[in-house]
């Protein structure tokens with residue numbers, strides 16, 4: 001086994017340079033902790049970017065993977081896959097949805113949603129209905145379709161021309177959305193709470209107004225819940241806190257408690273437009289990932305995870321606000337459940353680097369927003385431990 005430094009040197013030779021990687025080589029995880037190749041422990045408040053909602057290597061997810069891996073890993077979507085059927089049943093029984101298309105990632109789930117929205121709208125309203133309105137500061141993935149939908153210039157830069165038919169409006173501004181609707185509009189796609197864009201919670205009532213606007217203009221409403229779905233905000237899906245149902249929802253990140261999977265959930269009438277041959281994925285919903293998904297969803301629904309998320313979300317928010325009262329460069333603390341953002345008037349990167357040195361994994365979005373997305377299984381002591389480390393760092397940088 002190589003040391004951390006040796007792995008980093010080897011990686012620098014042959015791994016694509018798409019990430020600004022921290023000098024960390026995690027090799028083992030359990031609950032809210034990771035250990036690196038040199039044996040050093042880290043408290044993980046990034047959780048694989050909101051993927052490890054049940055903590056690292058949750059025993060029930062591990063058992064499901066081990067059992068399924070020894071039984072059947074992959075067949076083909078030409079056949080019927082019991083684990084996939086079970087996962088679809090769980091998702092539909094617990095959401096607005098009637099049908100699920102499985103894929104392998106968030107970007108793919110959004111591709112499926114965008115293709116379905118276009119197909120349904122063209123069939124229902126004619127060939128000229130294909131445009132999708134999304135929000136500025138949104139994030140919808142790194143495929144060409146995903147970056148086309150993403151309302152951030154820096155994500156599209158260098159890859160133009162992007163897919164035509166997207167426009168962007170300020171998140172939370174209902175008037176701007178109203179103005180952006182044209183006869184060519186077929187759908188509105190939003191994150192109920194923006195993750196990558198800086199943990200932005202829309203004003204109360206905004207999503208309900210968006211729903212009304214979509215109904216008035218016969219537009220589909222797509223919620224990208226890739227980051228905030230699967231319990232992250234304290235309800236199983238983020239839309240449930242607002243009582244506003246979308247027509248299509250996309251999921252990925254935490255859906256299988258760690259392993260890669262994506263899903264697009266749609267209402268029956270709309271899902272009808274995806275007939276045989278219209279869309280597909282070789283790996284999507286394979287027995288191995290779907291078995292993990294079933295296990296992870298059952299834990300989420302049956303093991304008190306949502307209650308813990310709400311309670312720990314309150315505790316974390318209180319402790320972050322306490323820091324805000326002591327450090328004037330903390331501009332705001334916001335979020336919902338266990339996706340919380342701390343907006344700073346100073347750069348966040350030096351704080352994240354110091355945290356790493358002190359055994360704490362944090363993340364910073366849009367330069368100045370520290371994002372806290374620990375496993376939903378986090379406890380009071382772990383939150384207090386994180387706050388103590390962060391407090392020490394803030395005292396130094398302030």
Ligand SMILES: *Cc1c(COP(=O)(O)O)cnc(C)c1O
Pocket residue numbers: 104105106107108110139140141142191195196224225226227228252253
């Ligand atoms: C992470 C993310 C995606 C992209 O998911 P991938 O699995 O990386 O393709 C899309 N939308 C949102 C809101 C995300 O947070």
